[in-house]
Amino acid sequence: MTTPHTPRTVLVTGTSSGIGLAAAVAAAEAGWQVVATMRDTAKAGPLRAAAAKAGVEGLVDVMRLDVVDAASIDACLEEVLARHGRLDAVVNNAGAGQVGTIEQGTVEDVRAAMEVNFFGVVQVTRAAMPHLRASRGRVITVSSVGGIVGQPFNEAYCAAKFAVEGFMESLAPVAATVGVDVTVVEPGAVASEFVASIGVDVPAMVAAAGPYGDALQAYVARTMQSFEAAQTPAEAARPIVDALTADRPPFRVQTSDWARAFVAPKLADQDGSAVQALTGGWVR
Incomplete structure (x- = not known):
């Protein structure tokens, strides 16, 4: 049982930069014990510096976790329980872009x-669920507006995010029967290293695009324009912390007015409550 001296523990994936780094620091500022994970802990310098600047370095515990390696996930969760005794929430944030x-x-x-x-x-959520059932915890997953609206030259990325949305929307009513809340967070454009990490040489890609060159050039121009008004990672992380701390978090939340406007033409049930009310009745 959590006491004032034993803060709730949240594991956040992909915390070396961007939204994951900002969410880890913000969760610590909200009083959570944060297990900040990344594939290469040698890249933890910016996170440690941000945590120190915020005065929460004592609440940020860096651990290695590779989300595509089941053994790494199991080892990390074992260490979380050994060090902190409980797991109250998981923030699935790790991801990678793919353009083409x-x-x-x-x-x-x-x-x-x-x-x-x-x-x-899927792997992180599956491994964490027994611990989250014990704590009546939460699964929060960073999706994307690209999980709602398929976007040109993002076929693989959007397919993956669509899959995440379907998986979590289906899991949510089942998890609720054992006391676990599920939320997906949908950012739009965020000024972070995620964009740089895609590793695309745009001029070379356009030059090599053949019959798709004009379309790709138009897409790139539009995308660069949208990033001129991008959120900061800290702004995009706020709804994640809100979902951690809310009495009844929504199933779906967008991180900005821009993101809400972007998904609105396709998504009438913007916070997911109508679908959850419908399907929740099937398991109760």
Whole structure:
């Protein structure tokens, strides 16, 4: 049982930069014991510096976790329980972008995007669920507006995020029967290293795009324009912390007015409450 001297514990994946780093620090500022995970802990310098600047370095515990490696996940969770005695929430944030169109890519490219962005989420969630049942905890997953609206030249990435949305929407009513809340968080454009990490040489890609060159050039121009008004990672992380601390978190939340407007034409049930009310009745 949590006491004032034993803070609730949240595991956050993908915390070396961007939304994950900001969410880890913000959760610690909200009083959570944060297990901040990343594939390569040698990249923890910016996180440690941000935590120290916020005065919460004592609440941020860095651990290695590779979301595509089941053994790494199991070892990390074992260490979380050994160090902190409980797990109250998981924030599935780790992910990777993938830009291109299928004719000019490979099926292996699509599989790689699915492995990180979808199966990584599935593996971490599956391994964490017994502990979250014990604590009546929460699963919070960073999706994307690209999990609602398919976007040109993002076929593999959006397919993975669509899969995440379907998985979590289906899991939510089942998890609720054992006291676990499920939320998906949908950012729009965020000024973070995630964009740089895609590793695309845009001029070279446009030059190599052949019949898709004009379309790709138009897409890139539009995308760069949207990032001129991008949220900061800290702004995008606030709804994650809200979902951690709310008495009854929504199933779905967008991180900005821009994101809400972007998904609105397709998503009438913007917070997911109508679907959850419908399907929740099937398991009660």
